[in-house]
Amino acid sequence: MIQNALSGALAAQAALNTVSQNLSNQMTDGYSRQGVVLSAIVPGAGDRLGAGMGVDVTAIRRFSDDYKNLQMWQAAAGQGELAAAQPYFAQLEQVMGSDGTSLSAGLDKFYSALNAASVEPGSIPLRQQVISEADALSRRVNNLNDVFAAQQASLNEQRTATLAQINTITRAIAELNGKVVDASASGVNASGLLDERDRQIDALAALVDVRVSQQRDGSLTVTLRGGQPLAVGDTSAELSTRTNADGSQTLTLQFAKERFTLPDDNLGGQLGGLNQYQSEVLQPMVDAVRTLAGELATRMNSQLASGYDLSGLAGKDLFAFDPASPDGMLQVSDIQAAELGFSSDPAKPANSDNLLALIAIKDQAIALAGLGTVTLSDAYAQLTGQLAIDSQQNKAGLETAKVVRGEAEKNWKSTSGVNSDEEAINLVEFQKMYQANMKVIAVANELFDSTLAVF
Known part of the structure; x- marks a missing residue:
């Protein structure tokens, strides 16, 4: 007894x-x-x-359920991916939709000046207004391009900071793996170590989507979606970036003596969200605006060159387009009001036939990636509309992801939480x-x- x-x-x-x-x-x-x-x-x-x-x-x-842990980590990855892109969506949508920076507003004012000049093609003040509005339009293009460059720089900085966080967490997971194995071998209760390791994996999942598998010795193997190792036993990987000539970054992973080049997509989490925004939203927008500005400059200059100025000479270029220029990719050339080739007849300086052809350029079609064939006048509006749709979809997806994460946490607490x-x-x-x-x-x-x- x-x-x-x-x-x-x-x-x-x-x-x-x-x-x-x-x-x-x-x-x-x-x-x-x-x-x-x-x-x-x-x-x-x-x-x-x-x-x-x-x-x-x-x-x-x-009390722990591996399936519920996995659900919570996947929810963290989904939420992190959408949350990382949302501030960039909001900023770009606001800039492109603002009247002060909108290219649509700038194009409207430029064509209004051309229409006003068509009433009296020989008027120097009206011709000067065309040049002034062209200069204002070029500043809008360059300001928008500066916003694109600023977002690209911010993405690079945030990506570098995210990689540093990932490396810190993977090292911690590898160290905890070693401690868990030692504790299990010596018969010590490792619950506290297991909790800390799960917390680290949850934090890691918010940064990049991971796959986790249990090993016989009690350690966890953590890999990326594509199978690249992040933590195996007490060994961790090191993520880094390499900046390319065009300003983009290439991700690399060093594990032991092996080096992997990581894809820009299919990473998930905050890192995947940054890469996805850059490749699917920002870079296509940069290319589209560059194409729009280049087509406008080329077609305007070509049409002006086929006309004649007030002196009966061939018209000069109005725009200078150079994407690599540090002063801005679209500039107004050194041209005087009298040198605009509005006339189609050198003997009739006040003729407006070529000016009318310049005005008609806005209805000409151009091909933009993601939009197909659109007119010059509608191109920017459609770009802004597509951005708004993408932004709203990302925002709605983020709200859904927050709900999914909340439900996953509730499910986890139903098993592991203290009542x-x-x-x-x-x-x-x-x-x-x-x-x-x-x-x-x-x-x-x-x-x-x-x-x-x-x-």
């Missing part, structure tokens, strides 16, 4: 310690509740009348168990004393 009761009291004490640990960590982020696993000690061989030898605490169980009411019940029950076993010991002592009194 004393042996049984003593084992029961010790088991109750272990359970009470576990309950107290749960209650003290009920607000600890990422803490997984624990519980004791009890088993009866059976009587020895040949002991026909023995009830048993008490109870044994076979383990301290950590204070449940722990309070356990506290009372194990307290009663401890007291009952103490009572058994007291009864055993009384019986022992009574037996001694007989003799």
Whole structure:
């Protein structure tokens, strides 16, 4: 009786310690509740009348569901991917839609000046207004191009910072792998180490989508979607970037003696969101605006060259287009108002036939990637509209991703979270168990004393 009761009291004490640990960590982020696993000690061989030898605490169980962990990590990756791109969407949408920076507004003013000049083609003030509006339009193009360049620089900086975070976390996961293996081998409860490792993986999943597999020794292998290793055992990878001639970046992964070049897509998480925004939104927009400005300059200059100015000479170029120019890819050339080739007849300087042909350029078709064939006058509006659609889809997707993440956290807490009411019940029950076993010991002592009194 004393042996049984003593084992029961010790088991109750272990359970009470576990309950107290749960209650003290009920607000600890990422803490997984624990519980004791009890088993009866059976009587020895040949002991026909023995009830048993008490109870044994076979383990301290950590309540964790690998599937729910995986759901939460995937939700973190999805949310991180959309959240990373949203600020860039909002900024670009605001800039491109603003009247002060919109190319549509600039084109409208430029063509309004051309229409006004068509009423009196020989008027120097009206011709000068055309040049002024062309200059204003070129400044809008260059300002928008500067915004693109600023976003590209910001993406590069954020990508570099994200890679530094990923490297720090993967090193921590690899170190925790080693500690978990050591703790398991020495029989130490590794619950705290496992919780910390799960927290690190959750933080990593928000930065890049990962795949996690359990190994027999208790360590976790963490890889990218494509299978490239991030942490294997106590060894971690190192991510870095290489800047290309065009300003873009190439991602590389160094693991042991192997080096991998990572794809720009299919990475997920914040890193994948940055890459996806750059390749699917920003770069196509840069190319489209560059094409629009180049086509406008080329067609305007070509049409002006086929006309004649007020002196009966061939018209000069109005625009200078150079994407590599540090002063801006679209500039107004050094041209005087009288040198605009509005006339189609050198003998009739006030003729407006060529000017009307210049005005008609806005209805000419150009091919833009992602939009197909559009007119010069509608191209920018359609670019802005497509950006607005993409931005709203990303925003709606982000709201959905937040809900999915919230539900995944609730599911995780249903298994691993600490329920204070449940722990309070356990506290009372194990307290009663401890007291009952103490009572058994007291009864055993009384019986022992009574037996001694007989003799």
